Amino acid sequence: MKRALAILTLLLGGASAANSTAPLAWGPYTVTVTPRTDAANSTARAVVRRGNDVVFTATGWNIEAFLEPLRPGGLPELVLTGFSGGAHCCSTYAIFTADTGTPTNLAVIWGGNYGGRFVDLNGDGNREMILGIDSLAYYDYSYAGSPSLLTVLGWDGVRLADRTRAYAYVPAQNAARDLARLNPKTGADDENNRSALSGYFGNMILAGRGPEAEQLLNTRVFPAAPSLRTWFTAHRSDLINATYAQPEGRVRVEQRKTYNLDLQEDEQP
Numbered sequence: 001m002k003r004a005l006a007i008l009t010l011l012l013g014g015a016s017a018a019n020s021t022a023p024l025a026w027g028p029y030t031v032t033v034t035p036r037t038d039a040a041n042s043t044a045r046a047v048v049r050r051g052n053d054v055v056f057t058a059t060g061w062n063i064e065a066f067l068e069p070l071r072p073g074g075l076p077e078l079v080l081t082g083f084s085g086g087a088h089c090c091s092t093y094a095i096f097t098a099d100t101g102t103p104t105n106l107a108v109i110w111g112g113n114y115g116g117r118f119v120d121l122n123g124d125g126n127r128e129m130i131l132g133i134d135s136l137a138y139y140d141y142s143y144a145g146s147p148s149l150l151t152v153l154g155w156d157g158v159r160l161a162d163r164t165r166a167y168a169y170v171p172a173q174n175a176a177r178d179l180a181r182l183n184p185k186t187g188a189d190d191e192n193n194r195s196a197l198s199g200y201f202g203n204m205i206l207a208g209r210g211p212e213a214e215q216l217l218n219t220r221v222f223p224a225a226p227s228l229r230t231w232f233t234a235h236r237s238d239l240i241n242a243t244y245a246q247p248e249g250r251v252r253v254e255q256r257k258t259y260n261l262d263l264q265e266d267e268q269p
Helices: 002-012 169-181 184-189 191-206 210-224 226-241
Strands: 024-026 029-034 044-050 053-060 062-068 077-083 091-097 104-112 116-119 128-133 149-155 160-162 258-260
Touching: 024 062, 029 062, 029 077, 044 062, 044 077, 053 062, 053 077, 104 128, 104 160, 149 169, 149 191, 169 191, 184 191, 184 210, 184 226, 191 210, 191 226, 210 226
Parallel strands: 053 258
Antiparallel strands: 024 029, 029 044, 044 053, 062 077, 077 091, 091 104, 116 128, 128 149, 149 160
């Protein structure tokens, strides 16, 4: 569980959420979040208004609202985050711009178990979203031992798009942390090794350095741990598949009057 909590702290700890009971000013709009009550089946609700007119609403088990500059010029973007509750799952993000004259949805993002964090990675004043991908959660290890694959979403002039290769050091640094966890002496019977091997290979693929990762494993790790070679050979295809369509497969654009921020795994984009 310590590893899962560390991932959540890394990704979620930097978000500066607005006070859920105080209206948030967003240009000519106000955003009010009403927390859920203790009553069974109650939900939180966010309402975006211009004056007395309701522009759109969002519902979820728990909702936070804050502003992040994600594209150049104009007002910062409104981010509504929802958490569905439970021990592990799940985060959903709905992101809006007001620079088009009326609030327009830029993305609804399935954050899964690990969620994301907004960081200005290139110093231009606009923030990117580091999104922790949980496509390997529970694969051949417990949730607490599952690795995170790090990706980056950023504005490309039209949409929030995959920018992971532009910031390849993000998954590469995560891969280095996973590699450091490997202990060849305990082999594939050790859940930590299966998780670390998966995270290292998956993050290196996302960084565009998959061949380098395989060469290192074949020359430095597998000679000392034949059981890890056997495990990797049997699961290599699944590990590659876990990196496909990440993170863009978790993103869609929706223009609605009401948004559900309690997306479950089978409802993800």
